[in-house]
C-alpha cells in the first residue's frame with residue numbers, strides 16, 4: 001500500500017489554478033523527490049499532503065486515511081520553508097516541546113535530542129536561545145525538529161537551502177539511514193544534484209507532473225546525461 005496517495009488533485013488560489021490534476025502514489029520506504037522551478041507548485045503540493053491545505057479538487061490519503069486527519073499528524077514530520085520555532089526558547093527547549101507534543105518517552109527524548117542536534121551540527125549550541133541563531137542555524141534546527149519524534153514519514157520543503165555542502169552531505173547520509181530503517185521521505189528541491197539522490201522523482205512544472213520515474217530511468221529513457229536535459233526534454237523550459 002502507498003503511504004501517500006494523491007488522486008486527481010487540483011488547487012486553485014482565487015481564479016488561478018496552481019496544481020492541475022496530479023496523481024501520485026508514494027511507497028513506504030522510498031525517498032521521493034518533487035523537482036521543479038520556483039513557483040511550480042511544490043510547496044502547495046506538500047501542504048496538501050500534510051493536510052495544512054485542502055485541495056480544491058481530488059483526494060489525499062495518508063496511510064489509507066483521507067486527509068486532513070488529526071490521527072495521521074503524529075505519523076509525519078514536516079519541515080516548512082518558513083521556520084516554526086520559538087525564538088525566546090533554547091534549541092533544547094524547542095526540541096523538547098516538539099518531542100513532548102508527540103508523547104515521546106523522557107529517556108528516549110533526551111538521547112534523541114542529542115542525536116538530531118549532532119546530525120545538524122548544532123550540538124554546541126543546544127542551550128542557546130533561537131533568537132541568537134543565524135538563518136542557516138535556524139534551518140538546521142527546523143530540520144532537527146521535524147525528525148526529533150522519529151516519524152515514519154518525513155516531508156521536507158527545500159531542507160538544504162542555505163546549508164553548506166559538507167553539512168548537506170551529512171543530512172543526506174541521515175536521510176538515507178532513515179530510509180534504510182523503513183522511513184519514507186518526501187523532499188522538494190530545485191537543485192538537480194539533490195534530485196539525483198532520490199529513489200523516484202516527480203518533475204513539476206506549472207502545477208503539472210511532467211515526468212515521473214527514478215532519476216536513472218528518466219535519463220535512460222531519452223538518453224540524457226543529466227536531469228537538466230530530462231527536464232528540458234519534457235517541457236521544463238519556460239514558455
Ligand SMILES: Nc1ncnc2c1ncn2[C@@H]1O[C@H](COP(=O)(O)OP(=O)(O)OP(=O)(O)O)[C@@H](O)[C@H]1O
Nearest residue numbers: 013018036037038039040041042043044045081190
Ligand atoms: N496563498 C496563496 N495565494 C495565492 N497564490 C499563491 C498562494 N500560495 C502560493 N501561490 C502561488 O502558487 C504558485 C505555486 O507556489 P508554490 O509556493 O507552491 O511553488 P514552489 O514550487 O514551492 O516555489 P518555490 O520553489 O519558490 O518555493 C506560485 O505562483 C505562487 O505565487
